Structure formats: structure tokens, C-alpha cells
Amino acid sequence: MSGLLSRTVMWLTWRQLFARRRVWLAVAFALAPLFFTLVFMVVGDDGTDARVGFLGVLQRDIVIGTLLPLAGVIFGTTAFGGEVDDGTLVYLLVKPIPRWQVVLSKLAVASLSTFAVIAPAVMLPWLVLRNADLPFSFAGGFLAGAAVGSLIYCALFLSLGLATRRALVVGLLYVIGFEATLSRSLGGLRSLSVREFSIAISQAASAGAVKIPDALSMATVYWMGTIILVGAVAWTMRKLVQYEMAERL
Amino acid sequence: MTTLAPEVVPMSAPTRAVVELRGVSRWYGNVVAVNDVSFSLGSGITGLLGPNGAGKSTILHMMAGLLRPSAGTVLVDGMSPAGNPDAYRRLGLVPEREAVQPFLTGFEFVRTCARLQGLPDADAAAARAIVQVDLENAQHRKVGTYSKGMRQRIKIAGALVHDPAVVLLDEPFNGMDPRQRLDMMDVLREEAANGRVIVISSHILEELHDLATNVLVMVSGRLAASGHFREIRRLMTDRPHTFTLRSSDDRRLGTALLAHSSVFSVELAATGAVVRTADRGAMTRELPRIARGIGVRLFEIRPTDESLESVFSYLVDQ
Numbered sequence: 001m002s003g004l005l006s007r008t009v010m011w012l013t014w015r016q017l018f019a020r021r022r023v024w025l026a027v028a029f030a031l032a033p034l035f036f037t038l039v040f041m042v043v044g045d046d047g048t049d050a051r052v053g054f055l056g057v058l059q060r061d062i063v064i065g066t067l068l069p070l071a072g073v074i075f076g077t078t079a080f081g082g083e084v085d086d087g088t089l090v091y092l093l094v095k096p097i098p099r100w101q102v103v104l105s106k107l108a109v110a111s112l113s114t115f116a117v118i119a120p121a122v123m124l125p126w127l128v129l130r131n132a133d134l135p136f137s138f139a140g141g142f143l144a145g146a147a148v149g150s151l152i153y154c155a156l157f158l159s160l161g162l163a164t165r166r167a168l169v170v171g172l173l174y175v176i177g178f179e180a181t182l183s184r185s186l187g188g189l190r191s192l193s194v195r196e197f198s199i200a201i202s203q204a205a206s207a208g209a210v211k212i213p214d215a216l217s218m219a220t221v222y223w224m225g226t227i228i229l230v231g232a233v234a235w236t237m238r239k240l241v242q243y244e245m246a247e248r249l
Numbered sequence: 250m251t252t253l254a255p256e257v258v259p260m261s262a263p264t265r266a267v268v269e270l271r272g273v274s275r276w277y278g279n280v281v282a283v284n285d286v287s288f289s290l291g292s293g294i295t296g297l298l299g300p301n302g303a304g305k306s307t308i309l310h311m312m313a314g315l316l317r318p319s320a321g322t323v324l325v326d327g328m329s330p331a332g333n334p335d336a337y338r339r340l341g342l343v344p345e346r347e348a349v350q351p352f353l354t355g356f357e358f359v360r361t362c363a364r365l366q367g368l369p370d371a372d373a374a375a376a377r378a379i380v381q382v383d384l385e386n387a388q389h390r391k392v393g394t395y396s397k398g399m400r401q402r403i404k405i406a407g408a409l410v411h412d413p414a415v416v417l418l419d420e421p422f423n424g425m426d427p428r429q430r431l432d433m434m435d436v437l438r439e440e441a442a443n444g445r446v447i448v449i450s451s452h453i454l455e456e457l458h459d460l461a462t463n464v465l466v467m468v469s470g471r472l473a474a475s476g477h478f479r480e481i482r483r484l485m486t487d488r489p490h491t492f493t494l495r496s497s498d499d500r501r502l503g504t505a506l507l508a509h510s511s512v513f514s515v516e517l518a519a520t521g522a523v524v525r526t527a528d529r530g531a532m533t534r535e536l537p538r539i540a541r542g543i544g545v546r547l548f549e550i551r552p553t554d555e556s557l558e559s560v561f562s563y564l565v566d567q
Contacts, residue, residue, distance in 0.1 A: 008364040012350070019352040087346040091407065094313055095365035096337045241332065245315040 006097055009105035016082055017075050017113050025074065026113075029067050030120040033058055037125035051129045056210065059142045063121045064198045068149050069179050071114045073171035076157025079106040080236075081167040090245065099240040107151075107158055107233065114150040122146060134209070141206025149198030152225055155232040156194070162239045190216060194228070197221045267291055268312055268415060268446055273321035275307050282307040284470040285321070290448065294441045296461030296478070297450040303467040305450040306345060309417050312448065313342045325415055338366065341408035343401075345419035345450075351393030355384055355403045358392055359410050366411035378406040381436055397424025402433065415446045422456050434460050454482065489513065490529040494536075495521040495549040502545045509535060523553070 083089035183193035314330030363371035
């Protein structure tokens with residue numbers, strides 16, 4: 001237990017995230033795009049352009065646009081939210097480990113868990129549909145986008161887990177209201193959307209295999225992504241350092 | 250207020266852990282939860298007694314660094330525990346809420362506590378702590394399947410696993426059956442004999458019987474009394490008591506009772522005769538004889554001020 005992360009906190013968080021029904025939810029998230037792909041294979045057009053078009057829409061709108069923020073909400077808010085709700089957070093707070101280390105450890109596990117669910121959602125459809133026009137860099141680009149998106153989403157939702165006892169509901173409202181609606185309809189808000197960051201990174205990391213004409217510039221993604229990530233992590237650390245046990249008066 | 254001096258360990262004792270509160274207050278908005286409380290504790294078991302809402306948990310949480318005092322100073326082993334993770338190497342807390350991660354086994358929970366404390370052999374330390382609380386047979390079961398008493402015991406094992414100098418227990422006997430309670434008292438006595446400072450909060454005086462040397466009585470956020478258990482017990486049992494009697498002739502019975510030396514007053518009310526006495530034992534022993542002597546039949550004797558709050562209020566009024 002040294003350095004930036006605590007192995008014990010990470011192990012405990014991992015056990016917490018995958019307890020009970022969340023395992024099955026994670027499996028469903030990971031396999032849902034494969035199911036859509038198999039349906040496409042059975043009923044859709046088998047031409048190369050159709051495959052490229054289908055996989056592009058599947059990855060951008062379903063995997064990056066929907067499953068990634070939902071997985072981030074579930075894992076990010078549960079990493080702290082569950083312990084705040086049931087009062088077990090106290091067992092971490094009365095231990096000789098710095099609270100910033102607790103935050104970084106939980107962020108690492110929540111992000112990796114989110115990415116672990118999204119990675120098969122990216123890779124399995126590509127494995128089924130891959131051809132000369134769908135090289136590995138196509139899937140690799142979306143993997144890179146999903147990795148960065150997992151980290152920023154989880155940083156945001158981790159802070160939400162400490163900010164409110166209704167973190168899951170507020171998180172879902174954010175995903176539906178901001179990421180899926182406002183940021184798509186109001187152009188000025190796109191530069192605050194984690195979904196748009198992930199899509200822009202997917203394109204940039206795909207070596208030209210993914211083509212998204214209206215993607216954000218990488219400079220915007222770099223600066224805005226860094227500000228949101230660092231801001232959320234710093235806020236969560238400060239909140240946990242100042243965290244006090246609720247009293248029943 | 251009757252204040253009996255607790256056995257205060259000299260603060261200069263270099264090797265003994267000491268908990269010290271100096272003029273500590275804590276408020277939430279306009280609500281004062283703890284008001285100007287000062288005390289100092291050395292090794293041994295101290296009971297923190299008071300009704301619900303008296304401020305016991307607030308005091309314990311301030312000692313555990315989970316709440317910052319609004320005013321005053323809390324020192325545990327010379328250090329302020331708030332915002333000081335190193336203080337937890339010397340401190341163990343058993344919180345009141347019974348929740349323990351339900352997906353862990355008892356052994357995993359205690360081993361996790363040991364690992365978070367950075368102990369070199371967490372497995373061995375966890376095994377020792379589990380033996381202490383007599384949960385070897387259930388250690389590999391999920392905590393979610395434990396009874397309330399078992400969860401209390403596994404929490405205590407988690408708090409003792411790193412051999413802390415100061416152990417804070419918030420209502421630790423909740424949910425334990427009498428046998429488990431006695432076993433746990435033995436464990437705590439043994440820990441106290443090893444020189445630890447043990448603070449137990451409770452709203453039941455009898456829980457502290459034969460366990461706590463010193464008792465701190467909290468009422469409405471204030472330290473109402475402090476002293477040896479026996480002195481606190483005497484104050485609580487020797488206070489005036491009020492009974493309501495119903496009989497075949499309340500007026501005659503009331504007149505006869507007034508002649509008894511321990512009876513202060515008798516008042517005739519719609520519900521019966523309200524009798525105030527200084528000696529509950531003598532009055533309850535004599536009452537049947539007095540009633541029989543004047544040919545009055547007793548229908549009901551009902552204590553009317555036995556609530557915990559009234560007992561504590563009496564102590565405050567002193």
C-alpha cells in the first residue's frame with residue numbers, strides 16, 4: 001500500500017462494483033452490440049459500405065454515445081455512493097490512508113471496470129464484421145475513445161456519489177438530458193460533452209479508419225477534457241477530506 | 250449538577266494513551282449537539298451514558314476524527330484525529346450502524362481492516378481478532394448472512410485487529426444476546442487490563458454494570474455528571490420516584506401513606522392517587538401492608554416517571 005493507489009481499496013471497490021446483479025448488467029452491456037451485429041448479419045445488407053456504415057453508427061451512437069455513459073454512471077456512482085448509503089464508508093475513513101489515495105484508487109477501479117465492459121462491446125462487433133475496409137485501427141480508435149471517456153465519466157460520477165445520495169438518478173438525468181439531448185442540439189455545449197471528446201479521440205486514434213466530419217478539434221478535447229477531469233478529481237478529494245459523518249439529531 | 254471527579258490519568262504520563270476534550274462544542278446550524286464538554290480519560294473502560302440525542306455519538310465521532318468540533322480541542326494520544334490519518338494507527342472505532350460490506354466474508358472484512366492498517370501479516374492478525382470475538386465458526390460466511398449480534402462482533406474484531414491504544418465503541422451491545430454480551434464484556438475487560446483506553450457509549454446504565462469504571466453522563470449535549478459507576482448508579486436509584494395508585498378508596502389509602510416517612514406527597518387525580526416517595530424500595534414493601542391494615546383493596550401500581558429522560562433530567566437538576 002504505497003504510491004498513488006491502495007491495492008486494498010482497489011480490491012474492496014472491485015468487489016463492491018461487481019456485487020450482486022451488477023455482474024449481469026455488465027455482461028449485458030458488453031454483449032448487447034454483438035447481439036445487434038448478429039441481427040444485422042441476418043437481416044441487413046452484406047455489402048462493404050453497409051458494414052462500415054452500420055459499425056460506425058453502432059460504435060458512435062450505441063457504444064460510445066449510450067453504453068459508455070451508462071456504464072460510467074453505474075460504476076462511477078456506486079464506487080462511493082453505495083458506501084455512503086449503507087454507512088460502510090466509515091471503515092475506510094478511520095484507517096491510516098490518505099483520503100486522496102482512496103479517491104484515486106476508486107477512480108482507477110471504476111474507470112477500468114467501465115472500460116472492461118465497453119472494450120468487448122467495441123471489439124466483438126468488429127471481429128464479426130471486420131474486412132479490408134474495417135481494419136483493427138477502426139476498433140482501436142473507438143477503444144482509445146472509450147478509455148478516455150471511461151476515465152472522465154467516472155471522475156464526474158465519482159464526485160456525484162459524494163455530492164448527493166441520489167447520484168444514480170442525477171447521473172442518469174445528466175446522461176439523458178445533457179449528453180444525449182442538449183449537447184447534440186446546442187452546438188456550443190458540444191465542447192463540454194464527454195461523449196464528443198470520446199468520438200473525437202476515436203477518430204484521431206484510428207489512423208483515418210473512422211471518419212466523423214463534425215468531430216471536435218483535439219485541442220478542445222485536450223483542454224476541456226483535462227479541466228473537467230482534474231476539476232472533478234480535485235473536488236472529490238476535497239469533499240472526502242472534509243467529509244463528516246451525518247448525525248441523527 | 251453533581252459532578253464526581255473521574256479518575257483522570259495525568260496528561261504527562263508518557264507511555265499511556267490519553268483522550269482529552271477541552272471545551273468541546275459542536276453545532277449543526279442552530280442546533281447545539283454538544284455544548285462545552287471537557288474531560289480526560291486514561292486506560293480502562295469509560296461509559297458514555299445518555300438518552301438518544303444526548304450527543305454521545307457526536308462526542309465519539311469527534312474523538313474518531315469523523316467530525317470536527319465547532320469549538321474546543323479533541324486530542325487522542327496527543328494528536329487531533331480530524332484530518333490526520335496517522336491517528337488511526339492508534340485508534341479503533343466500532344460505529345453504531347450495523348452495516349458491514351455484505352459481500353465480504355467475516356474473515357475478509359477483518360483482513361481488509363488489517364491490510365488498510367498496513368499490518369505485515371494481515372491474515373494472522375485477522376485470525377487472532379476473530380478468535381477474540383469467538384467467530385471462528387462463521388468467519389468464512391458472508392457478513393450479509395450474519396445475525397445482528399454477529400455483525401457487532403465482527404465489527405469489534407475489525408476495530409481490534411491492529412491492537413489500537415484507544416477503542417471507541419458506539420452502542421456495541423445492540424443486538425447481542427446475554428451470553429454474547431457477557432463474552433464481549435470479558436474481551437473488553439481484557440483489552441482494558443492491557444492498558445487500552447476503551448470508551449463505550451450506551452443509553453442503558455445496566456449495560457455498563459461490572460464493565461465501566463468511570464461513567465460520563467450526557468444530557469442534551471452537556472456533561473451532566475461524571476464519576477465512578479457505583480456513584481452514578483446510586484444517584485439514579487436514590488432519586489425521588491412517582492407512582493400512580495388505583496384502589497378501592499384512594500383518599501383513605503393516600504392519607505395512610507402520608508404517615509409513612511418515605512412519602513413526600515400524595516395528590517388525588519382522576520387517574521388515581523399520585524404518590525411521590527424518596528425510597529422506592531421501602532414504599533413498595535410497605536404499601537401492601539398499609540393497604541391491608543386499613544382494609545383498602547389495591548388495583549394498580551404504576552410508576553409514572555421511569556422514562557430514561559426523567560432519570561437523566563433528575564441528574565441535571567441536581
